[in-house]
Every structure is written in structure tokens, then in C-alpha cells.
Amino acid sequence: MGAGIAHAFLVCGSDVTVVESSPEAAAAARDRVSASLAKAAERGPVGDVGSLSVTTDAAALGPARLVIEAVPELPDLKAEVLASIEKCAPDASIGTNTSSLSIDALAASLVEPPRLIGLHFFNPVPASALVEIVVGSQTDPALVERAQAWVADLGKTGITVTDSPGFASSRLGVMLALEAMRMLEEGVATTEDIDTAMTLGYRHPVGPLRTTDIVGLDVRLNIAEHLARELGPRFEPPAILRDKVAAGEFGRKSGQGFYPW
Structure with a gap:
């Protein structure tokens, strides 16, 4: 999922940084994204592709405007990763790619819960037309508007739902x-x-x-x-x-x- 999300943002011209847990995982992530972009290019022009960097250092997220976590669907792991993102990218909006976990429960791991929004992408991300935007009770309304614009910039359709088990x-x-x-x-x-x-x-x-x-x-x-x-x-x-x-x-x-x- 992370590779697919990176692909989608690269194709719309964004500069993307992927953070992985080990050098081996980072190398594999670079290979996955590169292979995905190459496959897309075989089907036709993919536009002005942005730049990709892959690292194991979460501090590289510092300048980011948006950081999306795409770790497995384990509440404790997601909470840990989200808290790390909040510290490393103090000015970024934070998206979670959860497909079922409560946004409010995940936001409880943050000092600033209004920075968190659900961005539920679908697999395979490059070919999928839908993103489910999930709004927690503390999510900043301005962030909802930005998320809707980001999804539109990706060439995808966003549906906006309130935080509830399993969303829609x-x-x-x-x-x-x-x-x-x-x-x-x-x-x-x-x-x-x-x-x-x-x-x-x-x-x-x-x-x-x-x-x-x-x-x-x-x-x-x-x-x-x-x-x-x-x-x-x-x-x-x-x-x-x-x-x-x-x-x-x-x-x-x-x-x-x-x-x-």
C-alpha cells in the first residue's frame, strides 16, 4: 500500500519521501515503486513525475506538508508510528491509511489530534479511483478541505465519512x-x-x-x-x-x- 500511495503522489508531480524500518525494506520499497512506475509508463505517458527518496531516517520527514502512514492494521503499531510522525514533521498534516480502526482512538496518541485524518486508499492504489476520507471528532475542518483537494489532485474520487467502525x-x-x-x-x-x-x-x-x-x-x-x-x-x-x-x-x-x- 505504501508503494502504491507513493506512486500516486509521484505521478501527480509531488516530491515523495518513503521511510522504511530497515535498509532491506527501504531497498525493496524503492524497487516496488520503480517497477510500478515503469509498468505505468508502458501503458502510456505518466506526466511530470515528481522525485522519490527512500530512507530509514524519520527525520527526513521534517519538511513534509503531508505524511501518510501505511503500516499494518495493528492499533499499537499505528499509534506508535503516528506519534513519531508528529514529532518528526511538526508542520505536516497526518494521514492514516487505516481501513477500519477508529480515527479518534488513533488520534489519542497525538499531542495535536486535529492534525489527523483518515485517508483510506484502495489496492492497487495506482489503478483505484476511490479514496475514503475519514473525519474524526477532533479533525480540523480545514484539513478535511485540504484532503478533498489532495484526493482530487491525485485524479481520484473522494468520499467523506465520519469516524465509525469499518467506515463505509x-x-x-x-x-x-x-x-x-x-x-x-x-x-x-x-x-x-x-x-x-x-x-x-x-x-x-x-x-x-x-x-x-x-x-x-x-x-x-x-x-x-x-x-x-x-x-x-x-x-x-x-x-x-x-x-x-x-x-x-x-x-x-x-x-x-x-x-x-
Whole structure:
């Protein structure tokens, strides 16, 4: 997700700094972004691409106007990273790419909660047309307006939602995916036919099980567990999801999920 977000801002002419946790991760991030830009260039001109720097030193974020965290969906980790961003980039607006965690809860880790806004990008970021802008109870209204402008500058459509469990997109998307998994468990239909029911019957561009593979089964499991705690048993993850994650079948990134990749 971080590489995809970097790609999107580079293509609209921004200068982008990516901060990673180790030299190895930094090298891998540079390779991912470079490969993504090269692939985009094969399909046609990508415009006046901005500059990219990759580092392990969070102090490099000092001059930034906007810093977006894209670490895994773990509350303590996100809170730690957000607090570090606040210190290293004192004049920046702060975005969190969470797909389900409470903006207000994450803002509690900051000295200045009004600086935080949810910017929920979708995978793959370069091709996705949507960004969900999530507004916490303390988010500065001027920041909401800036976020809407940034999303428009990326050539994407923003929807603005108030902070609530799962926001709008994750709550709907996860519910559909979990029901598709239960249907697979019960032998209602095959993986392919369940997805085809949605792509041809409801004109979804990708079926819920293939989408889960793209998002990551481990990510979907974390989100479903969070929503089950917040909203009740209708979001309880089915056994097939827990079993696949336990077996290391995370989807596209691991080579196997509901489909082989």
C-alpha cells in the first residue's frame, strides 16, 4: 500500500519521501515503486513525475506538508508510528491509511489530534479511483478541505465519512466477503462461481473472494475481528478464513489464497 500511495503522489508531480524500518525494506520499497512506475509508463505517458527518496531516517520527514502512514492494521503499531510522525514533521498534516480502526482512538496518541485524518486508499492504489476520507471528532475542518483537494489532485474520487467502525467501504466490503466465504464453506458454489455471481450478476469489477486475495487474507481477518468486537457477531470471521491465514495462505502476496497466484 505504501508503494502504491507513493506512486500516486509521484505521478501527480509531488516530491515523495518513503521511510522504511530497515535498509532491506527501504531497498525493496524503492524497487516496488520503480517497477510500478515503469509498468505505468508502458501503458502510456505518466506526466511530470515528481522525485522519490527512500530512507530509514524519520527525520527526513521534517519538511513534509503531508505524511501518510501505511503500516499494518495493528492499533499499537499505528499509534506508535503516528506519534513519531508528529514529532518528526511538526508542520505536516497526518494521514492514516487505516481501513477500519477508529480515527479518534488513533488520534489519542497525538499531542495535536486535529492534525489527523483518515485517508483510506484502495489496492492497487495506482489503478483505484476511490479514496475514503475519514473525519474524526477532533479533525480540523480545514484539513478535511485540504484532503478533498489532495484526493482530487491525485485524479481520484473522494468520499467523506465520519469516524465509525469499518467506515463505509470496509463494513460493506468485509460483510460481502465473509458471506462469500461462508457460502464456500457450506458448498453452495465454487470459488469461481461465487465471484462470477457478483461480477456478472451485479457488475462488480472483481468478485469478493478474489478481492480478498488482493487485499490479503490476513488483513481481512484483522479487520473482521475488529468489526466483530465493535459491531457484533455478524462480522465473526468464518473458520475457512482463520484456517487459511494460519496456514500462511494470505492471497496474492503469498502465492495462494482462495486462488493460486
